[in-house]
Amino acid sequence: MTCDVWLPFHADEIEGLPQGPRYRFWDGGLDFPADPADCAFYCVPYLKPPAVARRPLPEMTSVRAVQTLSAGVDHVLPGLASLRPGVALxxxxxxxxxSTAELALTLVLASLRGIPDFVRGQDAEEWRTGFRPSLADKSVLIVGYGAIGSAIEDRLAPFELARVARVARSARATERGPVHPLAELPELLPHFDVVVLSTPLTESTRGLVDAAFLARMKDGALLVNVARGPVVDTGALLAELERGRITAALDVTDPEPLPPGHPLWHAPGVLVSPHVGGPTSAFRPRAERLLARQLTLFVNREPLRNVVLTTGR
Incomplete structure (x- = not known):
């Protein structure tokens, strides 16, 4: 197959890429590496602003596959309207x-055990001892039980929890137990000490964590967001944090990046990390293996994996 493939990595650095395509390196720079109209497979640059990721799409008249290197695809979706029917995302x-499951567990433990306060105490040379909550014997609700939600439960398993419950768009059974539908959230929320958000950002999850959601959470509960910032209504969360009724650990925020002076920075009981669930040493080798597999399927005209949607359907 002779066609252009745009990658955010240099092709000679990726083991296992199939022969045939012309590999073009583009990591979101001002100049395109070739005519976008000749691109058949577009791998979206990672950790670039949505406008950068979508910029070549209107000119990609021959593209047949768009591959993200993120679990979420919400940053690309607005650009798909310019593509012809039949393009796989x-x-x-x-x-x-x-990586994301590791961070979710880190945020839970750091928040419960007071690690941010210990760090501030170290900076101030103060010995801030005392009792802190333990994860042991707590109940955890995972909202968004796809691959990441399942990986989070894998890492929670050794911590002697009282209970783990799972919520997804629709009900289903798993080896670990039932997955509840989103419609059951109001009944579930009052019974859990920790609520972890790992759901994709869709029209049904945008603003899911609103004032009513937060009001249903247990007094003293911890909200952990490793999903997307707009899943949470920031104003409603700030109101609950200011009252001191719940605490939060946020790897994603709305707005994002969180600007200087935003009240979330200094809200009581909140820990903020700068959207670092994905960018770790684990990313590059896994991303390269994914690309090698996908492009081998693409060159051999076999069905691609991880297809979220196909344009025109």
Missing amino acids: CNARGVHEA
Whole structure:
């Protein structure tokens, strides 16, 4: 197959790429590496602003596959309207589960055990001892039980929890137990000490965590967001944090990046990390393996994996 493939990595650095395509390196720079009209497979640059990721799409008249290196595809979706029917949009399922689950567990433990306060105490040379909550014997609700939600539960398993419950768009059974539908959230929320958000950003999850959601959470509960910032209504969250009724650990925010002076920076009981669930040492090797697999399928005209949607359907 002779066609252009745009990658955010240099092709000679990726083991296992199939022969045939013309590999073009583009990591979001001002100049395109070739005519976008000749691109058949477009791998979206990672950790670039949405406008950068979408910029070549209107000119990609021959593209047949768009591959993200993120689990979410919401940053690309607005650009798909310019594409012809039949283009496959694929996400990076299999790349980020380990890193994001690690961070979710880190945020839970750091928040419960008071690690931010210990760091501030160290900076001030103060010995801030005392009792802190433990994760042991707590109940955890995972909202968004796809590959990342499942990986989060894998890492929670050794911590002697009282209970784990799972919520997704629709009900289903798993080896670990039932997955509840989103419609059951109001009944579930009052019974959990920790609520972890790992759901994709869709029209049904945008603003899911609103004032009513937060009001249903247990007094003293911890909200952890490793999903997308707009899943949470920031104003409603700030109101609950200011009252001191719940705490939060946020890897993603709305707006993002969180600007200087925003009240979330200094809200009581909140820990903020700068959207670092994915970018770790685990990312690059997994991303390269994904690309090698996907492009081998693409060159051989076999069905791609991780297809989220196909344009025109």
